[in-house]
Amino acid sequence: MKIPFSYSWKSLLARKATSALTAAGMALVVYVFATVLMLSEGLKQTLVATGSDDNVVLIRQGAETEVQSTIEREQAAIIESAPEIAYAPNGTKFASKEVMVLMTLPKRGSDKPSNVTIRGLSEKGLELRPQxxxxxxxxxRPGSSEIVAGRKIAENFKGAGIGETLRFGLRDWAVVGVTDAGNTAFSSEIWGDAEQLMQAFRRTAYSAVVAKLADVSLLERFKVRIESDPRMKVEAKRETDFYAEQSEMLANFLKILGMTLSVIFSLGAIIGAVITMYGAVASRTREIGTLRALGFRRVGILSAFLFESLLLGLIGGLVGVALASTMQFLTVSTLNWQTFSELAFTFTLTPAIAFQSLAFSLFMGLVGGLLPAFRAARMDLIEALRAV
Structure with a gap:
């Protein structure tokens, strides 16, 4: 005979306090596990969503970011003339010659300085970012000392709000607009005219060229043309791939850190589950003997206690995921390790993260209940019935 699953559920309800404490411990571990995965996923989605599949970014060979790159004016002109680049309706090429610099600005409310990305771009640069x-x-306005600030910069940094003034590059810059790029890196940048910024920072070369291909299938042909040209010494990358690479280092670090913390905390949760289940076995010795006397087999008793432990894990997992889901309403800022500038992003909960978190919780329940379940199944019938 098989023991009905309702037996395990009713056993948990009979020990409300210990069951709740064990489930709460598992919920906290799942909360840490899920939030770290959400943090890593939010960072990845912020940077990957920044790019477009039909855009290509060209930087100097060996440079990992636009800040580290230089492209001479002659090289930029050669890139712009490539036949694979799409034409705008007015007959000009869809290419933006851009410059990127980092500036330290004070934060609102604390005066704590942080690096901010300032991007100089052309009119085509605006058209290449429809998001x-x-x-x-x-x-x-092109040719002026005017800038626009991303929403997250305007909210968090002094002088970056509309109507305010920022001073860098030995001149004052009027903030005439605030842009919103959703949960992308562009919301954490300041934009201005490329030529004016180059003059202000005494630059003679661009940092990068961003271009739109006439067709996404032309990428490989375009890469071969540009990268094999001895005059260039530049490399071309699909814009989505370029930003995905920038997220890789920090995202991997967050994952490793999160997994380490989760493993350490999970040991405590598993020990709590073991203690709870051993206590359940000890307090129900005669009950187990009665089940054996009624004809229930050892494997049925084993399954009942394992299912009880898995229920604890499932409850803890659901509560942990529910708590972690509230983090999606928060926006956090961190240092982009590639550009050393501030990057704001949100926690992102995906179905895959929810599934992984629940699986992790069930694993803790399984490991925590395994030894007590074996003890219950191996208990001697006569000794169990004699227990006081």
């Missing part, structure tokens, strides 16, 4: 929309004010 960026104007939230307040207007776009900067």
């Amino acid at each position: 960026v929309r104007l939230l307040e004010g207007r776009m900067f």
Whole structure:
């Protein structure tokens, strides 16, 4: 005979306090596990969503970021003339010659300084980023000392709000607009006219060229043309791949850190489950003997106690995932290890993360209940019935 599953559920309800404490311990571990995965996923999605599949980024060979790269004006002109680059309706090429610099700005409310990315771009650069929309004010005028700030920069840094003034590059820059690029890295940048920024920072070369291909299938042909040209010494990458590579180092670090903490905390949760289940076995010795006397087999008793432990893990997992889901309403800032500038992003909960978290919780329940379940199944019938 098989023991009905309702027996395990009713056994948990009979020990509400110990069951709740064990499930709570597992929930906290799952909460840490899920939030770290959400942090890593949020970072990845923020950077990957920044790019477009039909855009290509060109930087100097050996450079990992736009900040480290230099592309001479002659090289930029050669890139712009490539036949694979799409034409705009007015007959010009869809290519933006851009410059990127880092500036230290004080934060609102604390005066704590942090690096901010300032990107100089052309009119075509705005058209190549359709995901960026104007939230307040207007776009900067070409040839002027005007800038627009990403929403997260305007909210968090002094002087970056609309109507305010920032001073860098030995001149004052008027903030005439605030842009919103959703959960992408562009929301953490300041934009201005490329030529004006190059003059202000005494630059003679661009940092990168961003271009739109006439067709996404032309990428390999374009790469061969550009990278084999001895005059160039540049490399071309699909924009989504370029930003995905920038997220890899920090995302992997967060995952390793999170897994380490989760393993350490899970040991405590497993020990708690073991103690709880051993206590359940000890307090139900005569009950186990009665089940054996009624004809229930050892494997049925083993399954009942294992299912009881798995129920504890499932409850803890569901509570932990529910708690972790509330983190999606928070926005956090961290240092982009590739560009050393501040990057704001949100926790992101995906079905895969929820599944992994529940699986981890069930694993803790299984390991925690295994030894007590074996003890219950191997208990001698006569000794169990004689227990007081």
